[in-house]
Amino acid sequence: MVALLEGGGYADQVVVRETQTLPVPDGVGLVEAAALPEAACTAWTNLVDTGRLRRGETLLVQGGSGGVGSLAVQLGAALGARVVATAGGPERAARCRELGAGVVVDHRSEDVVAAVRQATDGRGADIVLDVLGGGGLQDNVRLLAPGGRLVVIGLQQGRTGELDLARLMAKRATVTGTTLRSRTAQEKAEIVAAVGRHVWPMVADGRLRPVVHARVPLDEAQTAHDLLESGEVFGKVLLVP
Ligand SMILES: NC(=O)c1ccc[n+]([C@@H]2O[C@H](COP(=O)([O-])OP(=O)(O)OC[C@H]3O[C@@H](n4cnc5c(N)ncnc54)[C@H](OP(=O)(O)O)[C@@H]3O)[C@@H](O)[C@H]2O)c1
Known part of the structure; x- marks a missing residue:
C-alpha cells in the first residue's frame, strides 16, 4: 500500500x-x-484537471529532471502530448529525452525562450508546468501559445513576479497555480x-x-x-x- x-x-x-x-x-x-x-498526484491533477491537457498539444515541463518533473514528462508523453522539457546540463537533458521528452532545453547553457520558440515553430506551449514561480513568470507567459495555460506548482525563484497583462490578453492565456x-x-x-x-x-x-x-x-x-x-x-x- x-x-x-x-x-x-x-x-x-x-x-x-x-x-x-x-x-x-x-x-x-x-x-x-x-x-x-505525491509526484503522480501532482502531475496528474495539474496536467489533466487544471491544465486540461489534450492529445497532440505541446507541454513544456520546466524542471523535467525533478521529482515531479520526471513524472510529468512521462505522463505528458503517455497522454499523447508533445513534451518539451528544461533541464540543467547535457546529461540531465539526455535522461529527460529517455523519459519521453521530444525536445530538451539545457537551461544552463541555452536561451530557454528562444529554444522553445524554435522547437515549436514560434507557437509556444499549450501548457507550461512550472516549478520556478515568480522569477520564471515573464518568460513562461512569453512561451505560451494562443489559449495556453501556465500552471505554477513551485516557487523556486520566488513568490512574486511581473505579469504582462497585455501579453496575456493577446494570447487569451491563463495563469493559475495549485498546491496538493x-x-x-x-x-x-x-x-x-x-x-x-x-x-x-x-x-x-x-x-x-x-x-x-x-x-x-x-x-x-x-x-x-x-x-x-x-x-x-x-x-x-x-x-x-
Ligand atoms: N503544488 C504542489 O502540489 C506541489 C507538489 C509537489 C512539489 N511541489 C513543488 O514543486 C517543485 C518541484 O518539486 P520536486 O520535488 O520536483 O523538486 P526537485 O526534485 O528538487 O526538482 C526541482 C527541479 O527544478 C529544476 N530547476 C532549477 N532551476 C531551474 C531553472 N532555472 N530552469 C528550469 N528548471 C530548473 C531542477 O532542474 P536541474 O537540476 O536539472 O537544473 C530540478 O529538476 C518544488 O518547489 C516543490 O515544492 C509542488
Missing part, C-alpha cells in the same frame, strides 16, 4: 485516510513505489482515485516508471537533504528504514 500523506512522512508509522491510499502498482517494488504518490497540500480531503480522494484509475495502469504496463536517484536510510535523512541541495538529484530521493 502507498499513500498521499498530509505531511509528516519522516516516520516509521503514519495515519492516513483510506481514500488517500492506493495499492502498490503491478511491476514495481514497495520501496520504489514510494516515489510515485491545501486541498480538502474530498479533493485529495478524487485525485488519488483518478491516479489509481488512469496512472497506475501506465505504471503496470511500463509506460511510466518511478524515477529514483538514491535510497537513504531514514536515520541519515540529513544526507538526503544534502543530496537534494547538491543539485545532482534526478528524480526522487527515498528515505528507507
Whole structure:
C-alpha cells in the first residue's frame, strides 16, 4: 500500500485516510513505489484537471529532471502530448529525452525562450508546468501559445513576479497555480482515485516508471537533504528504514 500523506512522512508509522491510499502498482517494488504518490498526484491533477491537457498539444515541463518533473514528462508523453522539457546540463537533458521528452532545453547553457520558440515553430506551449514561480513568470507567459495555460506548482525563484497583462490578453492565456497540500480531503480522494484509475495502469504496463536517484536510510535523512541541495538529484530521493 502507498499513500498521499498530509505531511509528516519522516516516520516509521503514519495515519492516513483510506481514500488517500492506493495499492502498490503491478511491476514495481514497495520501496520504489514510494516515489510515485505525491509526484503522480501532482502531475496528474495539474496536467489533466487544471491544465486540461489534450492529445497532440505541446507541454513544456520546466524542471523535467525533478521529482515531479520526471513524472510529468512521462505522463505528458503517455497522454499523447508533445513534451518539451528544461533541464540543467547535457546529461540531465539526455535522461529527460529517455523519459519521453521530444525536445530538451539545457537551461544552463541555452536561451530557454528562444529554444522553445524554435522547437515549436514560434507557437509556444499549450501548457507550461512550472516549478520556478515568480522569477520564471515573464518568460513562461512569453512561451505560451494562443489559449495556453501556465500552471505554477513551485516557487523556486520566488513568490512574486511581473505579469504582462497585455501579453496575456493577446494570447487569451491563463495563469493559475495549485498546491496538493491545501486541498480538502474530498479533493485529495478524487485525485488519488483518478491516479489509481488512469496512472497506475501506465505504471503496470511500463509506460511510466518511478524515477529514483538514491535510497537513504531514514536515520541519515540529513544526507538526503544534502543530496537534494547538491543539485545532482534526478528524480526522487527515498528515505528507507
Ligand atoms: N503544488 C504542489 O502540489 C506541489 C507538489 C509537489 C512539489 N511541489 C513543488 O514543486 C517543485 C518541484 O518539486 P520536486 O520535488 O520536483 O523538486 P526537485 O526534485 O528538487 O526538482 C526541482 C527541479 O527544478 C529544476 N530547476 C532549477 N532551476 C531551474 C531553472 N532555472 N530552469 C528550469 N528548471 C530548473 C531542477 O532542474 P536541474 O537540476 O536539472 O537544473 C530540478 O529538476 C518544488 O518547489 C516543490 O515544492 C509542488
